[in-house]
């Protein structure tokens with residue numbers, strides 16, 4: 001059995017934090033298991049919980065538009081979240097929930113071995129890049145961590161709330177595409 005499937009099989013039965021009590025589905029991740037580019041958001045929302053797939057709601061559709069705009073095929077990337085189960089009413093993940101869940105993401109990264117990891121939003125950047133990450137000021141900046149490059153962009157849900165940020169998002173996405181091309 002392939003490694004990602006093995007991790008998923010454990011994850012879907014996980015009871016390591018209280019979020020398992022309210023989930024409909026474990027939202028593990030989706031995309032190319034050999035992706036060079038991986039996006040990591042914070043947690044599933046309502047549509048994601050119902051479907052079991054990350055980024056399928058309005059925010060996910062907006063992310064698709066940005067991927068299309070810079071000529072990145074969604075089927076070439078892998079998309080996951082820090083938390084695999086939905087926090088009630090989409091509240092921010094609690095540190096204890098992140099601690100309980102982060103091992104699944106680590107295993108996903110170890111298995112997929114992406115070259116670029118893009119944090120979608122503040123929560124993901126604070127967990128994966130640095131605890132005091134300021135998304136408004138630091139989005140689009142790059143750091144090298146281990147074997148991969150990392151950056152963060154606005155969470156698409158933040159763009160839905162404030163479309164004035166779309167221009168900055170497009171600029172960041174163009175740089176991601178450029179970095180991806182440089183790896184080819």
Ligand code: SF4
Nearest residue numbers: 014017020085100101
């Ligand atoms: S959020 Fe993560 S740690 Fe919590 S029950 Fe779901 S899979 Fe397990």
